[in-house]
Amino acid sequence: MNYQGDQIPIRPDLLQAQNEAWERLGTAGTWWTAQERLAIASECRKAHSCELCRKRKAALSPYGVPGRHSGSGPLAEVYVDAVHRIVTDPGRLTESWLDSLRAEGLEDERYVELIGVVITTVSTDTFHRALDLPVAELPSPSPGEPSRRRPADARRDVAWVPLVSPEDGLREVYGGHSHVPYVRQALSLVPDEVHNLDRIEQAYYLPFDIVARPDVDSGRQLTRTQIELLAARVSYLNDCFY
Amino acid sequence: MTGEGEGDGGVPQGRLLARFADAVVVGSDQELDAVRDQLSVALGSEALVDAAGIVAIFSCNVRVADASGIPLDESTAEARERIGKRVGIARYQELDAGDGSAA
Numbered sequence: 001m002n003y004q005g006d007q008i009p010i011r012p013d014l015l016q017a018q019n020e021a022w023e024r025l026g027t028a029g030t031w032w033t034a035q036e037r038l039a040i041a042s043e044c045r046k047a048h049s050c051e052l053c054r055k056r057k058a059a060l061s062p063y064g065v066p067g068r069h070s071g072s073g074p075l076a077e078v079y080v081d082a083v084h085r086i087v088t089d090p091g092r093l094t095e096s097w098l099d100s101l102r103a104e105g106l107e108d109e110r111y112v113e114l115i116g117v118v119i120t121t122v123s124t125d126t127f128h129r130a131l132d133l134p135v136a137e138l139p140s141p142s143p144g145e146p147s148r149r150r151p152a153d154a155r156r157d158v159a160w161v162p163l164v165s166p167e168d169g170l171r172e173v174y175g176g177h178s179h180v181p182y183v184r185q186a187l188s189l190v191p192d193e194v195h196n197l198d199r200i201e202q203a204y205y206l207p208f209d210i211v212a213r214p215d216v217d218s219g220r221q222l223t224r225t226q227i228e229l230l231a232a233r234v235s236y237l238n239d240c241f242y
Numbered sequence: 243m244t245g246e247g248e249g250d251g252g253v254p255q256g257r258l259l260a261r262f263a264d265a266v267v268v269g270s271d272q273e274l275d276a277v278r279d280q281l282s283v284a285l286g287s288e289a290l291v292d293a294a295g296i297v298a299i300f301s302c303n304v305r306v307a308d309a310s311g312i313p314l315d316e317s318t319a320e321a322r323e324r325i326g327k328r329v330g331i332a333r334y335q336e337l338d339a340g341d342g343s344a345a
Contacts, residue, residue: 130294160311204299240304
């Protein structure tokens with residue numbers, strides 16, 4: 001992505017973070033191959049036109065609408081369901097739902113990396129839609145194998161998935177940043193996805209060192225008040241508590 | 243932040259920004275085209291890019307939170323309350339993009 005010719009003033013740091021995240025989609029991750037990561041990204045886009053997702057979204061409860069998601073690809077149905085639900089109806093996900101996917105073979109490590117791929121795709125696609133830019137073409141897959149490294153200190157505690165605590169992973173997982181809210185811990189079962197989210201979070205939103213200091217000039221063209229209003233509005237629109 | 247309405251919520255161009263978020267997340271292409279143009283005129287193209295980035299990343303944060311089942315940690319809740327007061331949004335949960343009751 002370079003946006004040349006689009007006449008849109010994208011900040012260089014934002015452009016760099018976007019491109020790094022986008023290229024990562026086409027490389028082997030920790031638990032998925034490059035081809036599988038690209039299949040997850042592709043499935044994110046298919047979810048918007050999925051008939052089953054549309055019916056479930058309209059239903060009083062999504063759990064009373066059986067069926068199969070439209071489209072076909074290399075992913076097992078259990079992971080297709082995870083992608084579609086996270087993209088189209090995240091506010092009504094439950095631990096019982098995740099447990100039902102586990103019973104069908106979903107692995108926590110793959111699920112957490114899947115969330116990371118979904119948010120890379122959703123952030124880029126949302127940004128492009130917001131600015132009337134064409135949908136970005138997915139990168140080509142690079143050769144390589146997943147590293148399959150699981151943090152030894154990851155434990156199931158307060159979330160539906162295992163987390164690495166700030167005490168155990170401050171340097172390796174959280175880059176030494178002492179402010180580690182749960183939203184930064186959420187993907188810590190796959191540290192590379194934490195690092196990716198950290199990069200795009202600071203480029204799209206604010207650098208971590210000024211998040212808690214609203215009086216500091218962020219260098220953005222919106223005031224801090226305007227930024228926080230937008231953030232709150234998006235959470236509300238997604239029925240999110242966070 | 244609840245409900246819908248017509249005010250600025252005490253935030254400069256707050257109504258327009260909220261409409262932009264609405265249009266990106268749940269609006270039609272036509273609605274988005276219209277509000278995008280208005281926002282660009284009102285705040286400039288660089289601010290429009292920043293707004294697009296905020297909507298994009300918070301569309302992700304809500305999914306990370308909802309998909310992982312994390313709780314809302316006390317420090318985040320306290321920080322939001324503190325930041326909200328300092329930047330003029332006293333209570334997020336009562337901020338209404340429309341009726342201006344939040345500030």
